[in-house]
Amino acid sequence: MDQQIHLIKSIAGQDQQAFQELYTLYSSKVYNTAISYAQNPADAEEITQDVFVKIHKYAAQFKGESSVGTWIYRIVVNTSLNHLKKKKRFSFLSFGQTETHPSDFDHPGILLENKENARYLFQSIDTLPESQKTAFILSFVEELPRQEVADVMELSLKAVESLLQRAKKNLRDKLENAYPNRRK
Amino acid sequence: MKSDKDKWIAGVLGSLEGSKRAVPPPELFARIQQKIARPEAKIVPIGSYRFAAAAAVLLLVLNVFVLHQYSKAPGSYSNEQVTVSSESLISDFNLYDQ
Structure with a gap:
């Protein structure tokens, strides 16, 4: 657990090696959660990309009040839900022309x-x-x-x-x- | 005894059993690194502009449609017709007779 907090601190200090380590630890967890919301691989990739960009950007703001895993899952859930809302708005404006049906x-x-x-x-x-x-x-x-x-x-x-x-x-x-x- | 429907529902609800995590494509990390390295572009929220643009296009289309219909309509007036109809109005109602 402490090791993961250390990774986040290193990422905040622009350590690319630490970022890659965190990606190895969490990429499948993030992607698997994202694909369960989006039900589409392309959208899940986009969500995963956004999540890791946010982790990189906000690593310095991580206070350690929750575990690193909880913090990352919270980012995935929020990013996925926002993505779904954005997609719903967009499909409304494009008069229902969506590429993949969830079914x-x-x-x-x-x-x-x-x-x-x-x-x-x-x-x-x-x-x-x-x-x-x-x-x-x-x-x-x-x-x-x-x-x-x-x-x-x-x-x-x-x-x-x-x-x-x-x-x-x-x-x-x-x-x-x-x-x-x-x-x- | 479970009905076929109950069995099917139990099967669907239990379909996640033994599943594995989905794994992202290997090139995704490189794409993330590229995105991080790119200077952040300021995002202009186009959502609100989209409605305004749609409304403007709708207005334009309606205007063109109305103008087109107006010029095509059999009851549209030429100068000659207006003169004729006003003359008949004058004679019908004896407007200038003393």
Whole structure:
């Protein structure tokens, strides 16, 4: 843990080696979270790029009040949500011409036999409200401990549990509606 | 006993099991370094201008459309027609008769 704080301090001092080390430690965590929100590899790359640029830019402002991991996940969540909002605004202005529909999304890390089911799951995740979506992605896609999810979201443990319960109920309802139209 | 629907839903909700983290493409780090090295360009928020530009284009199109329709319409007036109609008005209502 101290080592990661040291890395951040070195990055603040423009140490490129430290930046590369931090990238090696966190790039897949950042990218995996980003792709779960964006459901599109190109957007996930853009979000990952923005996250690391922000880490580099704001490293000097890191006060160590939370762990480095929590701080980075917070940046990923905010950047991803802002990206989604921006994209929604843009697709409204371009009269609905979007390139990839979320339902076509295949998460690259999912086992082959689960791909079809996971497509329905991500399609349903995409319709969840922001806070439920964040709690679900951090808990079940990133598999973070509940306390860390609570720290990232700056909520109590109880509030996170409640968000997850509501998220699961909403997902179940959406899947029930999707059941008659599923591919057999 | 679980119905087919419940089984399917459980399968979908459990589809993340055994999954691995997605990994970014190897060239992404070089792109990040390039972006950091580039002097920061000042971003002009074009979102608000977009609405103004769209409104201006809409106004222009509406104007062109109205002018086009007006010139095409059978009831558009030439100078001659105006003279004729005002003459008939004068005679119909005996405006200058004493």
